[in-house]
Structure formats: structure tokens, C-alpha cells
Amino acid sequence: MKRVLVLGGTGDGLAIARGLPAGHVYSLAGLGRVPADLACSVRVGGFGGIDGLVRYLRDERIALVVDATHPYAAQMSRHAHAACASAHVPLWAVRRPAWQPQAGDDWRDAPDWRGIVERIGSYRRPLFTLGREPLAHLDEIPASQHWTIRCLDAHPGNARATIVDARGPFDLDGERALFDAAGVDVVISKNSGGRATEAKLAVARERGLAVVMLARPVLPDAHRTFDDAASALDALTHWLHTSEQ
Incomplete structure (x- = not known):
């Protein structure tokens, strides 16, 4: 089984985690409420920097990381990018589009x-x-x-x-x-x-x-980028299905 790690803490991350079966992992920094109704595992707390995340990816045999953290959680996104590169694990990201000013703003x-x-x-x-x-x-x-x-x-x-x-x-x-x-x-x-x-x-x-x-922080590139949780979950479901064949 190829395991997925979702870095969450947002509504997008939770929506993706709700679509994951047992065996995969939803990770939270520990600042919000911990969901109790997920089929996948929930991990709370930090990883210990880039090196700690690299160890986690290898020890837990993570095959794909999905960065669904907040757009302003720049340090976590940068750590994920560096750790995935070091561990040779693909990184996907949900990058929610910024608001745009409208007439009257x-x-x-x-x-x-x-x-x-x-x-x-x-x-x-x-x-x-x-x-x-x-x-x-x-x-x-x-x-x-x-x-x-x-x-x-x-x-x-x-x-x-x-x-x-x-x-x-x-x-x-x-x-x-x-x-x-x-x-x-x-x-x-x-x-x-x-x-x-x-x-x-x-x-x-x-x-x-x-x-x-x-201002929004500049975030690192990912192997695949999605505007919302629904499109990310569709691609993830397809990836899991094809990887098991």
C-alpha cells in the first residue's frame, strides 16, 4: 500500500482527509480542533524541522505528501518541499487562489x-x-x-x-x-x-x-498544484487507484 501524508489545518486539508481510507495520515500542527471522525490516522504536532520530516517520510514509508496547509504557513510548506526533495517523495499542494479587490474596495x-x-x-x-x-x-x-x-x-x-x-x-x-x-x-x-x-x-x-x-508569502513549487480540495481529492483518488493496480 502506498501511504499518503496530508499536511492540514485548513478546511481544504480536512476535506481531503475525509476522503482517505485507513492507512493514510492527516497531520495537524496542534493549534486547532482534532477531528475524531476520520478513517485515516491523525497525527498532531511538529516533525522536528526538515530532518525530522525526512525521517518521518522514510520511517512511515510515505509515498506522497499533500501540502494543504494555510497559505500563510510558509515555513511548513518550505520544510515539506525540502524534505520531499531529500526523501525523493512527490509533493502535491493545494494553493487556494487569493482574493481579488472588487469595485468599491x-x-x-x-x-x-x-x-x-x-x-x-x-x-x-x-x-x-x-x-x-x-x-x-x-x-x-x-x-x-x-x-x-x-x-x-x-x-x-x-x-x-x-x-x-x-x-x-x-x-x-x-x-x-x-x-x-x-x-x-x-x-x-x-x-x-x-x-x-x-x-x-x-x-x-x-x-x-x-x-x-x-501580503502573501512566496511558497515553493510542487509537483502538482490544485486550486481547491475537490480537484486535489479527485486526483489523489485516481493516483491511489492506479498505484494499486
Whole structure:
């Protein structure tokens, strides 16, 4: 049997894992919920860098790796690329297309955290949808601002920060309610692509609010690249079927 390792942590990764039978592996970094309804094995935690991943691929006799990590999980994608090259294991990747600005959008690109801070200096009620990164900067919030930070798990805030723990998908009505409750006047987002978290962009467009968009990292090439989980799973199912003949 040729074993597949899916590097997940996204809805795309989970959708692929749900299509895998027993004997294959779905890997999570351990930051989100661990699915309990998969036929394949679930592995939680890091690999110990590139060398550790190479050892894992060889020890577990992995014949194909599917990188379905988040578009901003650049280090894991780079490690996967290097490890697969070293272990001579093919690498496939799901590369979700980035969102594109539409008529009425006011997007301001930012290359990094420093760029984000520079672009939101004139605003009072920013909404951060970057995950955990803003939590490391709670002590740096200007007296003129109150941050709303949405991430997956509950964390304590402070006098100038409200932490909202929520997991997508998010709809328009829910996003409108959040914007109203928090008094949002600017949105800070990763350009993650996909539909699960896109509603915030539509609400910002409705209200004429600026969106500061963190630039996507450059990811390494893969042997095959797919735009979505469905096409990746179709190709993977075909690959598994033909490899068993």
C-alpha cells in the first residue's frame, strides 16, 4: 500500500482527509480542533524541522505528501518541499487562489507587521483577523485605539483589546453584527482566499471601510498544484487507484 501524508489545518486539508481510507495520515500542527471522525490516522504536532520530516517520510514509508496547509504557513510548506526533495517523495499542494479587490474596495497592502501598524495609525477601532499574531503586541496598542482581535481560541485581552474566539465560516449577518458591536473602522486581514472568511470583505465594502491586507508569502513549487480540495481529492483518488493496480 502506498501511504499518503496530508499536511492540514485548513478546511481544504480536512476535506481531503475525509476522503482517505485507513492507512493514510492527516497531520495537524496542534493549534486547532482534532477531528475524531476520520478513517485515516491523525497525527498532531511538529516533525522536528526538515530532518525530522525526512525521517518521518522514510520511517512511515510515505509515498506522497499533500501540502494543504494555510497559505500563510510558509515555513511548513518550505520544510515539506525540502524534505520531499531529500526523501525523493512527490509533493502535491493545494494553493487556494487569493482574493481579488472588487469595485468599491479600499485595500492597502502591507508587507509585514510593521507595515500594518504604519497603515492603521489614524484609525481608532481596528478589527484584526490575522490569527494569533496581534496577541504578541497587546502592550503596544496606542492609547487612541481599541483593538478587536478574532482568533480560534479564547485569550485574555486588556483595557484596549477585546479578543473574540470564533471559527469560520462567517456569514454576512454575523460579520455585520461584529462590526456594529466593535465599532470597526478598519479591517486587517490575511489574503487567505476561499469563502469561509470572505464575508468580512463584503461588509467592509458595504461600509466603505479600508482593508489592510497582509501580503502573501512566496511558497515553493510542487509537483502538482490544485486550486481547491475537490480537484486535489479527485486526483489523489485516481493516483491511489492506479498505484494499486
